Amino acid sequence: MDDATLVDYAKTLDCIHCGLCLNACPTYKLTGAEPSSPRGRVHLMRSVAEGTLQPDSEFAEEMDFCLLCRACESACPSGVQFGVLMEHTRAGLQTERRGSFFARAARWIGFRVILPSRFALRLVAFVGRSAQRTGLTRFVSRFGFARALRDAPTIPPSAKRALLQPMTPARGEPRGVVGVLQGCMMPELFGRVNRATVAVLAEAGFESRVPSAHVCCGSLHAHNGDREGARFLAQKTIVCFEDIVDASGHPSPIVVNSAGCGAHMKDYAHLFDADDPWHERAHRFAERVVDFSEFVALPRTRAALERRLRDRPSRAQAVRVTWDDPCHLCHAQKIRSEPRALLDLLPGIERVEMRDSEGCCGSAGIYSLLRPDDAAAVLEPKLQELSDTRAAILVTGNPGCQLQWSAGVKRAGLNVRVAHIAELLDEALQHGPIDPADRNA
Amino acid sequence: MEPKIADGLRAIVGDRGLTTNATRRATYESDGLAHVRQVPDLVLMPRDTRETAAALRFLKEWNVPIVPRGAGTGLSGGATPVAGGVLISTARMRDVIEVDSVNRFARVQAGVVNVDLTHACADHGLFYAPDPSSQKACTIGGNVAENSGGPHCFKYGSTTQHVLGLVFVTIDGEIIDLAEPCVDPLGLDLVGVFVGSEGLLGIATEVTVRLLPVPPVVETLLAIFDDLDSACDSVTDMIAARLEMSAIEILDKHTIDAIEASVLAAGYPQNAQAVLLLECEGSDVEVAAALRDIEPILARHGAYDIRRARAADERARLWAGRKGAYGAMGRIAPDLYVTDAVVPRTRLRELVRATTDICEKRGLKVANVFHAGDGNLHPNICYDRRDKDELARVLDAGDEIMRVCLAAGGSLTGEHGVGLEKIEGMEWLFSHDDLAAMCRVREAFDPKRRMNPGKLLPMRACMETRSAVRPNEPRNG
Amino acid sequence: MGETRDVLESEIGARAVGTAVIDEREVPVAFANSEADVVRLLTLAASRNWRVTPIGSGTKIDRGVPREKPRFAISLRGYSGVTAYERGDGTLTARAGSTMAALAQVARSGGNHLTPDVARAAHATLGGTIASGISGIDRLRYGPLRNHVLGLRVALGDGSVVKSGGKLVKNVTGFDLHRLYTGSRGSLCVILEASLRLFNLPEREIALQTVFFGRAAALASARVVLASQVKPTCVAITGALDSAWTLSIALAGRADVLVWEEGLVRDAIGTFDRFEGELARAKIEELRDREAEASVHAACLPGGLESALARVDEISAHDDHAPHMFIHPGIASLAVEATEPTLPAHAAALTAARARVELAHASVSTRGAFDPLAGVAPPVRRLMTDVTRALDPVRRFAGPRAMGAV
Structure with missing residues (x-):
């Protein structure tokens, strides 16, 4: 691959160098360095494409340093598609990179x-x-x-790592059928979140279908420069979910409880050229993908849950909870109010806002494995923000964030439970009051 | 550049404070004035006043030019590097040192982002008034250098009225500590002349700013017009009637379209030819009284709809749209050239029309979004920098706009600064003697003119001063 | 002196030469009636290497640190008149010798308010006011003088006439040298013409006064008013220790808003004497003019006001004389009618309380013994000197030492 195709040149031209993205970028906030900012990175990409710069190791380092949180997209008035640009560049670098x-x-x-x-x-x-x-x-x-x-x-004991059943029926009056992505790592690390997800969907009147042949959506591949692997897994995912339909034969919504996967699945079409038949198929598929909170917060579903939660016993002293927006939920999927509205349904809680809740926690897929020090440094100021809220529970909607926060909270010695929103909803439906301590711990 | 320089600087600021790598340096080649580029030889990021002073003392013997930079959001090329020079970025000086709610001031390091300062004092019910459109990214130090404005400067005045003290480092590495907050200084007002000096007099490292109490009531109005002329005329009338508002902004159709197509879509009406964004602040009684006066003026000039943004989030969206307008324009053109002229507010319509004609005559697309209340025009001219001919026409149009505004009693810049961009215009507005006086003051701070050379003051004017001053020197009795 | 006078008379005519007392010295004054006169006088001074000083009407001439001895003074009192009044744009440009009262009248005729509202406005000139850097009694509402000077046209020591800023309300073109000239007290230039930003002429003005027994009570009430939503043009308490204190509040603005504001003040302080229109103005002008005659003027931070007052009280206790005081809690400034022997003590005490102090209407030796810049760091002082030298390399102007002209 030559330098010109290493970068999606046309998309770099959207940037007018205004700099409004700077302060939204976790790596810029960490370093104050222009090359570690979205504007700097786009500038580097553009310079490479225009042939004024060699894509050397420093170039690659800056591309790797990016968390791909896409907070810059929420800040960018020019509409630079930074996520797409970065995935493209990383893919290009991957094919060039020699490495050990x-x-x-x-x-x-x-x-x-x-x-x-x-x-x-x-x-x-x-x-x-x-x-x-x-x-x-x-x-x-x-x-x-x-x-x-x-x-x-x-890693939890094997009993807690059970896979989801291919079908979980609705409780009470059935209202529809949904496909559920159980994910690759989720069953191994967060089987409980998956079980909570289908339990809440069942309470809301939905039958969950989990295609047993499906494993991974490929988002980690795309974010880390393996576009070919990402394409293969996308095709597989599309096929696996294509035959999940409701009673009248309409394709069912596909509920995803991992913000990173959901954001990627909604973006599947980007993986295929416009003239590739898979492009259109991916596009149709993407329209079915919904985040768990997005789906459950739909008016009728929410009303159903609200009815069930209304007469749940509450507790005398409200438990303070705060929502941390996963990047791929707020910046990539623009989902911000839905999870908050759901939390507000829970009995006996007081929801508080955390400052910079839309800032990246540093998890960023496998970033926290590849660059543990940077990931920890990105989380550091957020731990302070969390502590300032005096919340007993931090709620998120993405397994990576949940891991990163759990590790950070432990490191900082904070007495805060880190939970997925599905877990809390399930708990409230099963037991009533939310427990500030983790029942599963 | 001599490797010894990097070694010496590294000893002062550490590895993370110095950038030598060519790839990384390349990202500093321009600020918001993107068509002018020069890669700096070194980028230095000191952490505080002490490191800055030590670095400048060290650099003194190497005699290299120094260019200060905040966030690099400036639009006049104030932070464009100079060949063979060291760029000093304040981006790692980001501490809010003190918020004094009793005396209503804050002391911050120069690299603190404008909006972060307001966040830092929000808990005290206070805010920092100057709000340049780039406030989410631009730094207080950069605001000091450019004497930045913003929509609310209509009521509160530009940065200079809000700076109560400064610590800056001179080119020789001398620390000038004027941090003690005061309005009327003892002796000469060095702070007053430093603010707006565009990095020619030194590098501000700490700034003491005035904080104001958050007004109890804020009312935002959106007045919708069928043509830009009427919107301008209504502003002229409101100024003549001396209505007390906090911001008066005009957005034209192109701007509205760009905003509404962006992530900042705020509900600006897309069928309007122009809208007026107005804000009144104060007690409910004052605000209500002001609104009673405003509405008839708007109606008289044909505003066919006046919307009030009552909810805080609706207001926030309107302002986010306004402040992101420049960036949003990136959707209608690959590059943008923003001019920044000020004109008497009695002649708004005539001059807005003239600027538009100047651009259209050259086949250029122009969008107007500006601080009408201050007479501060911002024609945004669209172009593609790869098209050399178009760029030439843009710069030519920029020149003519400046000349027309000057002829009407206007000025070169209301808030973006002169920088590189308007340096030629300085000779149109100021006489040789006027410029010579500025050069003399500059040389009191920086005799060798190593700070941000080639910006603001035409080199020629300064060279001539030196030869002119010499023969006059002391013959004191 | 005689020789200087002869030279001046032959240069500009006997009728244009007078005498002024500046810092206890008789100094010939040359009255300039035009810009050309100023340039001619400066050229004359240059040719003889004489030191000069610009003056207006001399209303603030014995305020602050004494100047170096000038050979003669250039008075701009005769160089007056409005050169541009942009009513619709809210700006006014006038020659330096115009009196503040005359300019305020012009502004008022067009519906504008001119700030600063300075003492002895019928005499005080625009140039002198700007050169002194002293704000008016209306500073609480409109802010300090230096914020309203949009641009200046000045003559430098070498006779060159230069401008900075302009006539526009918003302008960042070039260095703000007018900020440097404002308050430079004649040490850098002769101010020839100034552009000021104007404000809205209030529909109505009222003054409210009430008497308290004890300063603490008066201060407490003043603070309640200041913390409310009222936007007064002035809140001052005046009196002497162990006597009655008067709280004066000046309100100005739209009639309907004033009714509401007055109600808020009543809620805050109870009953008061109320003056309206001319009477209200007279009350505030009386306060303003008397305060200007005080011998000690100090400004500090609001949080430091109490400790500054405590220090002044200590001196009174020692001296067994309680001087009349003027306190503006909103802008944290105070003025004391201290007796001459206590001035050094006042200056030292207030400086120790981190206030900025200026002595006035006292002998040259008393004023000269106090160096307000004593606490200023050497690099800062050095820079002030360098700036002064840059603009006036041959020290044509006899400036006060406090300007850095060491």
Whole structure:
């Protein structure tokens, strides 16, 4: 690939260099450095495309440093499609990059072997759990190369890693059928969130269908420069969900409880050229994709939940909760009010706003694994904001954020529960009052 | 550049405070005036006054030009690097040092972002008044350098009226500590002359600013017009009637279309030829009284709809749209050239029309969005920088707009500064002697003219001053 | 002195030469009636290497640090008149010798208010007011003088006439040298012409006065008014320790708003004497003119006002004499009618309380003994000197030492 096609040149021209994105960018806020800002990165891309700059290692470093949180898109009045630009550039760099054999091999194994295979994922989870229980991880993490393992999440016992049933019926009067994405890592790390998701959908009157052949949506691939892998997985996902239809044969909505996956699935069409038949198919598919909170907050569904929650026992002292907007929910999917409206339905809670709730927590897919120090530095000021809210529960809608926050809260010694919004809704429907402590912990 | 320079600077500011890599430096090649570019030889990012002073003392012996930079959102090229020079960025000086709610001032480092300052004092019921449209990104230090304005400067005045003190470092690395907040200084008003000096007199590292109490009532009006002329005339009448408002902005059709197509869509009416965005602040009684006077004037000039934004979020959207207008225009053209002229408010219609004609005569598309209440015009001329001919026509139009505005008793710039962009115009507005006086003051701060050379003051004027001053020197008895 | 006078008379005619007392010295005054006169006098001074000083009517001549001795003074009192009054744009440009009262009248005729509202306005000239940098009694509402000077035209020591700023309400073209000239007290230039920003002429003006026994009570009430939504042009308390204190509040604006504001003041302080129109103005002018005659003028931060007052009280206790005081809590300034022997003590005490102090109407030796810039860091002082030298390399102007002209 030559430098001209490394970058989506036409899209860089949308930037008029006004700089309104600067302060929205977590890496700029961290460093104050122009090359680590969205404007700087677009400038670099444009310079490469125009041939005035070589895409050297510093160029690649700045592209890797980006969290791809897309906060800059929410700030950009010119409508620069930064996410698309960055994915394109990363893909280009990936094909050029030589890197060490070890790194390339690890990457290939991760993206091409583990993520697309349920068997491999389960195996990794099993091995990981065993290693954590025997203390092996603690031993290995002393060595530089495996430092990230130290902060790795605790893998739950196998009983909690059960996959979702292919079908979960609605409770009470059925109102429809939905497809549910159970995800690649979700069952291994957040099986409870998946179970809560289908339970809430059932309470709201929806039958959940989970295509058992489906594993990964490919968002991590796209964000990290493996466009080919992303395309393959997108096609597979589209096929897997295509036959989920309601009673009258209409394609069902596809409910996604991971903001990163949802944002990517809504953007599937970008992966295919306009004249590729998959482009149109991806477009139709994308129209069915809804975020969990987006779907449940729809007026009728919300009303159904509200009826059920109204006479739930509350608690004398309200529990303070705060919503942290996952980047790929607020910036990519523009979903901001829905989760807040849902939280407000919960009995016995007081919802407070956290300053800079739309700022990235540093999780950013596998960023926190690849660049643990940067990820922690990005989270640092947010931990302070969290502590300032004096909230007992931080609620999010993305598994990556949930992991990142859990690790950060633990590190900072804060007594805050980190929960997915589906978990809280489920808890309220099952038990009534929300517990400031994690029932599952 | 001599490697010893980088080594010496690194010892002062550390690795993270110095950028030597060519790729990274390239991103600093321009500020908001994107068509003028020069890669700096080094980029320095000191953390505080002490580091800045140490770096400048070290650089003194190397005799290199220094260019200060805040967020690089300026539109006149004030932060465009100079060949062979060191760019000093304040982007890592981001601490709010003190918010004093009793005495209503704040002390901040120069790199604090304008809007972050207002956030920092919000809990005290206070705010910082100057609100340039780039306030979400631009720094207080940059605002000081340019004497920035913004829509609400109509009521509150430009940055200079809000700076109560400063700490700046001179080219020789001398720290001038005038941080103590005061309105009327002892001795000469060095702060007053520093504000708006566009980085020629030194680098501000700390700024003491005045804070104001948040007004109890804010009412925002949107008046919708069938033509731009009537909107301008209504402003002229409102000024003549001396109505007390806090902001009077005009947006024309092109601007509205661009905003409404962007993430900032705010509900500006797309069938209007022009809208007036007005704001009144104060007690409910004052606001109600002002509105009673405004509405008949608007109606007389043919405003066919007047909408009130009551909810805070609706108001916030209207302002976000207004302030993002320049960026949103990026949707209708790859590049934009914003002129920034001031004219007497009695002649708004005539001059807005003249600027539009100047652009259209050259086949250029122009959008008008401006601080009408202050007579501060901002024709946004659309172009594509890859089209050299078009760029030439844009610059030519910019020149003629300046000349027409000057001829009408106007001025070159109301808030963006002269920088590189309007340096030629300085000789149209000021006589040789006027410029010589400015050059003399500059040389009191910076005898070798190493700070931000080539900006604001035409080089020729300064060179001549030096030779002119010499023979006159002391013969004191 | 005689020689200087002869030279001046032969240059501009005997009728245009007079005498003024500046800092206890008799100084010949040359009255300039045009810009050309000013330039001619400066050229004359240059040719003989004489030091000169510009003056207006001399209403503030014995305020602050004494000047170096000038060979003669250039008075601009005769150089008056409005050169541009842009009613619709709310700006006014006038020659330096115009009196503030005359300019205020012009503005009023067009529905504008001219700030600053300075003492002895019938005599005080525009140039002198700007050169002194002193704001008016209406500063609380309209802000300090230096915010309203849009542009200046001045003559420098070498006889060149230069401008900065302009006539527009918003303008950032070039250095704001007019900020530097404002308050420079004749040490940098002769101000020839100034453009000011005007405000809306209030529909109605009222003054409210009430008496308190004790300063603390008066101050407390003043603060309640200041914290309310009322926007007074002036809130002052006047009196002497251990006597009655008067709280004066001046309100100006739209008639309907004033009714409401007056109600708020009543809620805050109870009953008061009420004056309207001419009477209201007279009350405030009386306060303004008497305050200008005080011997100590100080400004601090609002939070520092109490401690500044405490220090003044200490001196009174020592001296067994309680001087009359003028306190503006809204802008944290005060003036004291202190006796000459106590001036050094007042200056020292207030400086220690971090106030900015100016002595007035006292002997040259008393005023000269106090250096307001004593606490200023050497680099700052040095820079002021450099700036003065840059604009006036041969020290044509006899400036006060406080301007950095060491």
